[in-house]
Amino acid sequence: MIELKTPQEIKEMRPAGKFVGSILKDLKAMTKVGTNLLEIDEFVKQRIEARNGAESCYVDYAPDFGTGPFAHYICTSVNDAVLHGVPYDYNLKDGDLISLDLAINVDGWVGDSAISFVVGKNQDPEDLRLIKCTEDALAAGIAQAKAGNRLGDISAAIGDIARSQGYTVNLEFGGHGVGHIMHGDPHVPNDGKAHHGYKLRPGLVIAIEPWFLKTTDEIYQDPKDGWTLRSSDGSRGAHTEHTIAITDGEPIILTARD
Incomplete structure (x- = not known):
């Protein structure tokens, strides 16, 4: 069921979004060559435990697309991993492409975002182009998140950006409704038909999350941890996400990292 939030409820969601955004901003600044993925996970754990009213959305999360409960505080997807990456004992190397996906509940409301x-210094221009494409696609999707438009307008804008830059789109995982829970209705595909689908209304809060792979749109679930989604051909992936609220005017980016 699709739920619409009141202006007061959207105001109440702001602290969760701001908290998630601030943690991701800090993680990007502190994550360097040699940083261990478990250090990142521990940093998030400590930040959550230090804040009154904050709870992880990931610890003990057990949806049907994972194998058993997720046991960590953040998803860390490296190189050919693009979604649901389980933190493990790995020190990041110069040139690694990392995606960090974080969802936290603060006082009953969820914020969800990814970067x-x-x-390091060994930055492959093709990796940077892939990341930029997800960021451009997110911006294009948010620009269509206005009352009176259709859900398909958001999806089509994302897909158009991907195709224009030579990437294909996987529709198995995408954006979603956000509120008291992390994953709710509606599903927000990363491609679709403009002017089709659910009519966007003020009060709708969704996560928009473009993710693309360099040379494929096929993924598989890593059997070692039962969660991490990797590209079928070993190519790298990137993922960018914001939680946004649709209003009578411009959309509000609740997880802004300014």
Whole structure:
């Protein structure tokens, strides 16, 4: 069921979004060559535990697309991993492409966001182009998130950006409704038909999350951890996400990292 939030409820969602955005901003600044993925996970754990009213959306999360409960505080997807990456004992190397996906509940409301970046000085221009494409697609999707438009307008804008830059789109995982829970209705595909689908209304809060792979749109679930989604051909992936609220005017980016 699609739920619409009141202006007061959107105001109440702001602290969760701001908290998630601030953690991701800090993580990007502190994540360097040699940083261990478990250090990143521990940093998020400590930040959550230090804040009254904050709870992880990931710990003990057990949806049907994972294998057993997720046991960590953040998703860390490196190189050919693009979604649901489980933190493990790995020190990041110069040139690694990492995606960090974080969802936290603060006082009953969820904020969900993701960033991708390359660690160190050995930055492959093709990695940077892929990351930029997800960011451009997110901006295009948000620009269509206005009352009176259709859900398909958001999806089509994302897909158009991907195709214009030579990437294909996987429709298995995409954006979603956000509120008291992390994953709710509606599903927001990363491609679709403009002027089709659910009519956007003020009060709708969704996560828009373009993710693309360099040379494929096929993924598989890593059997070692039962969660991490990797490209079928070993090519790298990138993922960018914001939680946004649709209003009578411009959309509000609740997870802004300014």
